[in-house]
Amino acid sequence: xxxxxxxxxxxxxxxxxxxxxxxxxxxxxxxxxxxxxxxxxxxxxxxxxxxxxxxxxxxxxxxxxxxxxxxxxxxxxxxxxxxxxxxxxx
Numbered sequence: 001x002x003x004x005x006x007x008x009x010x011x012x013x014x015x016x017x018x019x020x021x022x023x024x025x026x027x028x029x030x031x032x033x034x035x036x037x038x039x040x041x042x043x044x045x046x047x048x049x050x051x052x053x054x055x056x057x058x059x060x061x062x063x064x065x066x067x068x069x070x071x072x073x074x075x076x077x078x079x080x081x082x083x084x085x086x087x088x089x090x
């Protein structure tokens with residue numbers, strides 16, 4: 001995977017996550033329209049917050065893994081070149 005491919009995949013994931021988060025926000029807003037009591041509001045808000053925290057945690061983990069893989073693959077040619085240079089000197 002080249003750095004460009006990794007960056008493209010990272011950006012695709014960001015767009016995908018933005019769509020998921022936007023849908024969730026609209027669902028939450030629609031749910032708020034049906035709230036009839038303060039206790040329903042608290043229940044809905046709590047459930048939404050918990051769900052969003054779980055989603056954000058999973059999204060961040062996925063982005064971190066993707067970025068880490070891209071960085072590792074991008075550094076491989078440099079690592080190989082340095083190793084070859086050290087072997088020539090030694």
